Amino acid sequence: MLNKLVEYIKNNHPDTNVDAYLDAKYIQLNNAQLKQIADALESGELKSTPSSSCGANHFIFHFGSTIILLQKDTTESSAVYTAELAWETDFLSVRSVRDKAKGFYFINFEIDDDYQTSLVETHKIIDGHVHNAEKNKQIVDKVMPVLKGFMNAVSD
Numbered sequence: 133m134l135n136k137l138v139e140y141i142k143n144n145h146p147d148t149n150v151d152a153y154l155d156a157k158y159i160q161l162n163n164a165q166l167k168q169i170a171d172a173l174e175s176g177e178l179k180s181t182p183s184s185s186c187g188a189n190h191f192i193f194h195f196g197s198t199i200i201l202l203q204k205d206t207t208e209s210s211a212v213y214t215a216e217l218a219w220e221t222d223f224l225s226v227r228s229v230r231d232k233a234k235g236f237y238f239i240n241f242e243i244d245d246d247y248q249t250s251l252v253e254t255h256k257i258i259d260g261h262v263h264n265a266e267k268n269k270q271i272v273d274k275v276m277p278v279l280k281g282f283m284n285a286v287s288d
Contacts, residue, residue, distance in 0.1 A: 138150055141236075157188065160195065187287065188286060198220075216238060239263075240254040
């Protein structure tokens with residue numbers, strides 16, 4: 133799926149630095165691994181730590197049809213990580229040859245030390261599709277427990 137995402141970005145968003153994806157550590161979890169993390173969080177075996185405790189600086193977290201590129205925030209903001217969620221969809225993909233194909237829907241957000249998120253504007257939009265902030269927030273809220281669990285699992 134990462135190869136399809138990189139190809140999609142190259143074809144549809146040529147001004148994007150695709151090296152941010154190519155240079156990141158790639159982690160893909162299957163359903164059993166996701167359940168193991170969820171169970172460990174629920175049972176208290178895996179303790180919640182601040183997001184700044186996560187030792188990973190630049191990584192791609194992949195599960196299901198979702199890829200999230202995370203990067204430690206180096207600005208003076210309250211964000212610890214900036215994130216770009218790419219969700220595979222059946223939207224029309226504008227390619228060198230127009231055809232109906234899988235495309236990607238992007239949601240950018242930031243994560244603070246308590247794993248609270250705030251949406252950030254993205255320029256990677258699908259022609260004719262309007263981003264719905266409320267719906268995007270729901271999607272981010274749905275993936276955050278999985279992401280938080282993973283980040284806690286790899287924390288120092």
